[in-house]
Amino acid sequence: MTVHFVWFVAAVMGILAVAVLGRLISGPTVSDRAVALDTFNTFVVGIMLLLAVGYDSVVMVDVAIVYAALSFVGTMFIARYIEGEV
């Protein structure tokens, strides 16, 4: 029963992640797009944690850790680019 609910929440999070992409496309400045991308990445990490429960496999959590760390590196690079240092 709980696992069904976990799948439902994962689906809702997926819809939210797609909704955030609207700001990624329409954002008036580069910074707005970076914020939207950051939010999107956080949602993807949350979805991966939920899928670890849904598929009953720990590997998904490892992927989530690596994804969070790499998305941080990406955000840092975009920030540097906005500052004009790259």
Place this chain on the structure above:
Amino acid sequence: MAFFILVIAALLVSVFFNSLGAVSLYRFPDVYTRLHGATKCTTFGTIFIAVAVVLYAVGRLLESGENRFWVLIIHTLVAMMVLLVTNATGAHAIARASHRSGLAPAKAVVDRLEESCSRGGASQ
């Protein structure tokens, strides 16, 4: 069983805050205010997802006693710490970069950073 009710409660809280984070991206007027909503709400919501996964693993661990649920707990806690640190720092980096690129906060009543930059005192 009580654990699984807690799991559902934590998931409901996380969905509420995550959707607020998504809404705040559309509702607020400029980058800085959007960062407030996007960072705080989504971090809190995703931490609650991690809490829900940990509670679920504890429940299954008490039921079956298999060691792999310990692994799930440890890895989820590591993911939670990574999220907590990287989200706050990433928000800080974006805020600083957009201020240095000359993006003024919309509808601001006061901007001390701009004042001290134009005096030639702080930054750089």
Place this chain on the structure above:
Amino acid sequence: MFIFFASFLMYLLLVWSGSGIPMIEVVIGLLMATVVTFAYKTWHPEKRLSKRGLDPRRWFGFVAYLFGPFALGLAKANIDVAKRVITGKIRPGIVKVTPALKSDVARTLLADSITLTPGTLTVDIDDAGAFYIHWLYVEDENPSEEQLYGNFAHWARRLAE
């Protein structure tokens, strides 16, 4: 040396799969820890890690801070921001405060705490240690530290200086 042991133990923690660790993983862990230590030494040749960071009381203090005042501040922050998102009542601005913190770790800790607590977001820090903070609802153009973040600076000083 601290970096070496920390990364080695972290590796072992992450490869433990419920029933013992095979020898090959220990070897890979040692290799990886060596690579990380050399990389650190290459990029930060002069940086000395303070011995005081090894004091276990600081670690317990840190955990207590994380689950006590910080968790409370995080929950309050979210309810506050949720209200602002729904009602749309904002009065943004960037204010300046100067908490007297010297070490980089303490500044990082305070900046992250500020970012995750009610209505505030650190934008910049200058060399003198002044924090420029974006405030979602400015109550006072020259605020005191208390108004902005309660006693977080006290905690940061205790944990990391």
